Amino acid sequence: MNVAEAISVSSPLSVVRIEIDRLFGMYTYTLSKDTSSSDTASSIFILYGDNGSGKTTILQLLFHLLSPSRSREHRSFIAQVPFSRFAVSLAGGTQIIVSREEENLLGSFQIELQEKGRNPSRVKYKVDDERGISSLDRNLLKRLSELQLSVFLLGDDRVLKSDRFDSEEIEYEQLVLFSENQRLHPEMQRRMRISSQMANIDRDLALKTSIARTERWVREQALRGSNRGSASVHNLYEEIISRIIRSGEVVSADIPQSPQQLIEQLEAQADRSTKFSHFGLMSPLNIQKLISAVQKSNEATLPIIGHVLKPYLDSLSARLDALQDTQDLLTVFVSTINKFFNDKYVELEVRTGLQIKTKDGREIPSESLSSGEKQLLLLLCNTITARDKATIFIIDEPEISLNIKWQRQLIRALLDCTKGSPVQFIIATHSIELLAQYKSNVVKLEDRSNEISNGRRKATQT
Structure with missing residues (x-):
């Protein structure tokens, strides 16, 4: 060719x-x-x-x-x-x-x-x-x-290099990391300046920086997906009112015709939300009160309840759909890392970030990883954030x-x-x-x- x-x-x-x-x-x-x-x-x-x-x-x-x-x-x-x-x-x-x-x-x-x-x-x-x-x-x-x-180079010295590590980002993250680890005096922090040349950061700091970037990326993806999938409260109530008005005129084909059908739809969305809550992409749904209300409905009230809940279920489904790619990717990312680790594992959550834990659940710092584990985590963190x-x-x-x-x-x-x-x-x-x-x-x-x-x-x- x-x-x-x-x-x-x-x-x-x-x-x-x-x-x-x-x-x-x-x-x-x-x-x-x-x-x-x-x-x-x-x-x-x-x-x-x-x-x-x-x-x-x-x-x-x-x-x-x-x-x-x-x-x-x-x-x-x-x-x-x-x-x-x-x-x-x-x-x-x-x-x-x-x-x-x-x-x-x-x-x-x-x-x-x-x-x-x-x-x-x-x-x-x-x-x-x-x-x-x-x-x-x-x-x-x-x-x-x-x-x-974007171009990255991981040389045989295991130092990750990229123009993506611009001086402002490195300066901020190094100040934070050094102040946490060494408790630098604030005046010393202010005097620290990162060279305008491309940063060649050591292995441990490269890994910490990459983990921090991964955590930010996950939060951004969660926010973006949530915004894409969430209908405004104003639009949601407009749809509810419109359906209530129409409910006396026509029975929509997409409205459940029995309490059990409506309960099954609620349970399906609740089960789906539980999977998303594993990474903190959304909170698990508590639908017990809704199910109880549906169970108490009768032939006259069920259509009204159905018309009220339909916009809610549609909005919820849209939000989950918007987050599905992120959910799938994080599942692959975490499961891939944990396939390599034997006596430890990684957890990733929007609020708490990426945590490395021993089998007994004790959190450990990234510095305690072996050289091979550090290299693997460094590569995977930077590949997932480079997807965009x-x-x-x-x-x-x-x-x-x-x-x-x-x-x-x-x-x-x-x-x-x-x-x-x-x-x-x-x-x-x-x-x-x-x-x-x-x-x-x-x-x-x-x-x-x-x-x-x-x-x-x-x-x-x-």
Whole structure:
């Protein structure tokens, strides 16, 4: 499948092709993703190659190139990696190309952004020893930001990096976390400032920040669903009055014709609300008084009660329907984590947040988790909160700190938590378990330097 064909069938902001020429002065790769599959696993792009072949460097280049922050760390990293050309193709037709002039492999470079229907944006980055790296790149970074693509990198150092961790968010959360854990003096808190550069936060703080973000996301989803599904009190009473007025004229087909039918409808909604109350998305319904009133109804009063309760049941059903996706996702999220944990478990509730507990119900801090448990929770928290926008998760050797059993389950867990969302995973791995399980998603790093040299030699001879 060529690039044009791949572009036509994949989600617009997923990476379908990576090209790099003369990486470290030695390797030339063309890495094309098979986009013909429409199953859930098609959102995975797995890179496999020998040690020293450049997998980690390619992942880092990809992260720094796609990240639009004005932080100079992104462009400085690119300047320090030896290569002549690096190009990334997105499925919607966008290409981002880094190139160097003549035989240069280090230092100054040009970035070109090509989008369908728009003029290319080109920026030259000049590097010198005294001034560092300089350019007029405001328009390019603006165009990159307009893609609205979130990019995360979990490197082999297990530090999660992303422009999403903007300085204001990190400053607030670090102040809160440090003040809770170390009781910093208020004046010290005010003096704390987070660097304007992209935050590289340590593992424990990264996990705390990700848990806090997950808790906020759950509350936002609950509020959004509740607002979507709740009819206003004014409209509800309008409907009740309208039905009472009509009740003497016509018997609606959707009004229960017996007390038992009405009781069954009430019990069905009550049972459904109980499931939603598990995560605090809504309180369980107490319908005993309503059922008692229905049981006391007679042939004359039942139609009136039915007309009064119908708008209430409809409004309740609409609210539950609006929260159903969130309920399903939280069920998958919590059950997935708890499948991995043996002697502990996770609870998630809108009001109390995410809690980690031992088998006897004692709450424990996230710092007490093992390195593998921390990595798993870090990944899943950030995948669930990334569902709302196009996101690329770049993960270098996810098998680090994970036992064989967890390696088998990891990718499926990530896919389950991002099902139906525009999230892509780009992974470099040596894990035989991952490679065997998702072999159709594996792209091997095969050096094309000799192939290209032979082609040029033949062209010269002719």
